[in-house]
Amino acid sequence: MVVLWTDALIYVLIVVMLALGIYLRGKEHIQRPLQQIGRSKIGMASLVVLLFFVLIGLLDSVHFKPADDKKNEIISLLDAFATPLREHGEKTYSAPFATTLYSKEMMTLADGSIQWAYPRLEFGGRHLEDTETQHIADILQKAVYGLAQGASLIGFVMLLMWGLLAEQHKRFIRSSTAKTVWAVVFVIVSFSYASIHLSAYYHIFGTDKVGEDVFYQAVKSIRTGLVIGTLTTLIMLPMAIIFGILAGFFRGWVDDIIQYLYTTLNSIPGVLLIAASILMVQVYMANHEAAFTSVIVRVDTRLLFLCMILGVTSWTGLCRLLRAETLKLREMEYVQAASALGVKQGAILLRHILPNVMHIVLISVVLDFSSLVLAEAVLSYINIGVDPTSYSWGNMINGARLEMAREPIVWWSLTAAFVFMFALVLAANLFADVVQNAFDPRRSGNE
């Protein structure tokens, strides 16, 4: 097993989340908003979609070197599952479900004559004898077969759950929220099963310029999006929390210095700061080539740097919010009482201030996630995002953008990237709304 830097940080993130979950168990003031989220249909449905993306991302975060491989390549669990997709490369562009390449070529036929025609794909629709008559029927048949198989699989699991849980946990099964959740799970599982089934025979989103399967690219990009959305916050949180609380609590010169720090950082337009830093990272990596032996390590390092830089540019907003809240909290009676009773300042900060600003932290983490995922695409477009060789939706869009001028246009790469991105961001936005409603005390009257 090979642990890359971002992998390690993802594991750390998961451990932190688990620890937080255990710590918060049974705390009444946290339970209530959590239950409110649990009752919200939209909230739970979007959470299921998010978890599905996270699952794929996690599969893609366990890297190892295959034992039998001589190329010394590092692959992830997801790559191992998707080996056929990875290896079934075509020559160049082909449309979704196509059996031929996208452009005509000179071909030498069996009898020696030369023909100007669309060559058959090497892998897509290889099993078909006669493409013209069988093509559509075969796709439909395989789609229905895949859907039915997926549906019966998840149906079986649901029946099992119902049988096991029905007596003790009726509300987990019967409540309308639970029904929504099961419906979403049902749809996701049967559709992903169907697309996996289909992608064994066809390129369901077509292939790109070098003949790589677009479906594979889009799925691989999920990890990049998630890493940028989550690790950036993980990196910026300690800075924002420590500085924000210290500035609000101690005031005076500490406050002055911290305010100066974040106003300075804030006054540089974010994109330019990112551009400048990425340029510097590029120079550094170009001059230390020896340290980045394999492609995947280089890609990973740059991704980590990007997260750090995004973190540095985005902590200021949260820091300002926390400072304002701490300024308010330190005048509260219970804080005054604690200091009158002789509680040490460090203890007051940890025990009385920190838990009471956590809702702000939580809300801003969920709100930031979707904007970071969207920002990744834009940054990759202006070449200051992730490494151009890595899988990301921004790179897919960037690569396909130039082909818009072709006739007929190559639309599938763009569509796949936008659809995947839209699904993730929409789920994140809906979930963020529900979380904000539940945790924001100003909105507690709602619902």
Add this chain to the structure above:
Amino acid sequence: MTQYIIRRLLYSLPLLMGVNILTFVLFFVVNSPDDMARMQLGQKHVTEQSIANWKQQHGYDVPLLWNDDAQGEKKITDTIFYQKSVGLLLFRFGVSDSGRNIGADIKERALPSLAVALPTLMIGLLVNICFALMMVLFRNSYLEHAGLVLCVILMSISSLFYIIGGQFFIGKVLRLVPISGYDDGMAAIKFLILPVLIGVFSGIGSGVRWYRTLFLEEVEKDYVRTARAKGLTETQTLFRHVLPNAMIPILTGVVVVLPLLFMGSLIMESFFSIPGLGSYTIDAINSQDFAIVRAMVFLGSVLYVIGLLLTDISYTLVDPRVRLS
């Protein structure tokens, strides 16, 4: 008032110095000029001589902070810090790594940037406020609910999709306006329609939601209830009482971004090939022209600081409750 402004201007000096030092550290300390030279000249077969030449050409052949070989005050002035960074404070942008005069370039390119950014902001503001007012007027109805759902959906679509989709349908399929390009004078209008339209549209989702929360906060206040109790209709209360009061946060939010409009939008300008400052910056990033990026970072922060100052002043002008002290 004047005293306050002067004091604020003095406050902004340490800020700009901070930015200056930060860019200096980023551009010259993290990577030495030697590294930059090697990067620009290509990695592999670079001789010491050609690196020295490159540094000589671009004025990077002096020490970073302190020149021991020079005499008197030249010990400080003959350094990279003084020549490259302090000059920025006086708006001497110098020449780019490819030999062009940055100051002149910026002057020439600021206008096209403004021509895209200003209409986008103004029309966007108008559209967003109209939709937000409508949603507040029909609050707690299916119309508002549908509007909110639509906003979340619009928010979740990448801005790149709006640009590519708009260029494709309006520019290529319908052929209403040119896909990209720019022209001088009034002829520029037909090139500006599409970017402005797309800019406005891509901001609707988040904009309407934001203004709606501002309006909703006002709607629940006591003076609005009084207005309704007096017998004013809902529309009258909205336009005569809620709108003017909600305009305070809206206006100050707009004022802070006004100076930054000169910087243009990186994405829009490069997609529509408008020769503004945004595409200037992108070109500089792509050709790794450090001098231009440094100049733009500094210019951006100066404009931001001006924006902050204008915000404070505009608060006193529109909100009688705030007094400068």
